[in-house]
Structure formats: C-alpha cells, structure tokens
Amino acid sequence: MIDPDNPYRFVEVRGKVREITQEGAPQHIDKMAKKYLDKDKYPFAQPGEQRVLYKITPEHVHTMG
Numbered sequence: 324m325i326d327p328d329n330p331y332r333f334v335e336v337r338g339k340v341r342e343i344t345q346e347g348a349p350q351h352i353d354k355m356a357k358k359y360l361d362k363d364k365y366p367f368a369q370p371g372e373q374r375v376l377y378k379i380t381p382e383h384v385h386t387m388g
Contacts, residue, residue: 329388331388333386334384334385334386335383335384335385335386336381336384337383337384337385338379338380338381338383339379339380340377340378341378341379341380343375343376343377343378344375344376344378345373345374345376346376348373348374348376349374351374352368352374353365
C-alpha cells in the first residue's frame with residue numbers, strides 16, 4: 324500500500340495464500356463500501372460477477388517512510 328500523500332512511504336506484505344474462497348466475499352465488499360464510500364451496498368457490482376477472498380499468511384513485511 325502506498326501513502327497517497329507521499330509516494331515514497333509504503334508498506335508491503337508478502338506471504339503464501341492459505342485459502343481461496345467465495346464464502347463471505349459479498350459481505351466483505353459491502354463492509355468495505357460502508358467504510359470507504361459510506362454506502363451500505365457496494366455500488367459498482369456488475370450482474371453475474373463473482374467475488375473471491377484470498378487469505379494470506381504474512382511471511383515478510385517491508386516498510387519505508
């Protein structure tokens with residue numbers, strides 16, 4: 324992730340995918356829409372799209388700034 328106010332400040336997390344699932348993905352995007360867009364439902368969903376969650380076990384973290 325990059326700081327939008329300072330492109331030289333960032334955090335990077337690397338690891339291995341431990342699970343790929345669709346379970347809970349629609350609820351997750353709605354939660355993110357509430358947090359970042361103040362909308363109860365994700366407003367940009369397209370008919371027939373499928374959401375997927377990748378659960379990652381962090382192994383390395385790198386920061387700068």
